[in-house]
Amino acid sequence: MFVLVLQKLALEFLLDFFYFPIWWYTAGALRALKWCLNLFKDGNRNLAPGLWLANIFVPMFGQNDLQGRFISFIMRFFQIIARAIGLAIWLIFCLILSALWLAIPVLIVYGIFASFKSPYGI
Secondary structure (H helix, E strand, O other): OHHHHHHHHHHHHHHHHHHHHHHHOOOOHHHHHHHHHHHHHHHHHHOOOOHHHHHHOHHHHHHHOOOHHHHHHHHHHHHHHHHHHHHHHHHHHHHHHHHHHOOOOOOOOHHHHHOOOOOOOO
8 A cells, every 4th residue: 555655656746747847837937927917017006107197287286376287297297207117117027027937947957957067077
């Protein structure tokens, strides 16, 4: 009985070992991509440059005079620029995370094979 269980565990281990790269680059990559997309959406929700753009001509604090409208426009204009830049940086961060997901197994395999190479060329 013990040998049968050990054989079954060994078979499961081998199947999982060979299935892992397939999962990593199919279902796992899709899950990671969805996670990164949700991360970007959260960043967009927090920074909300579109909301600031939609309200660019609305005076802040109910200041309807010319000075209040001008200051509100300038303030929102710079907020839109800063938030758009922040969102672009956040997008780059999300893209780097997605690329890292795809590169991690390759880097690990490279590191394993590079560790076997002699530093003296012998």
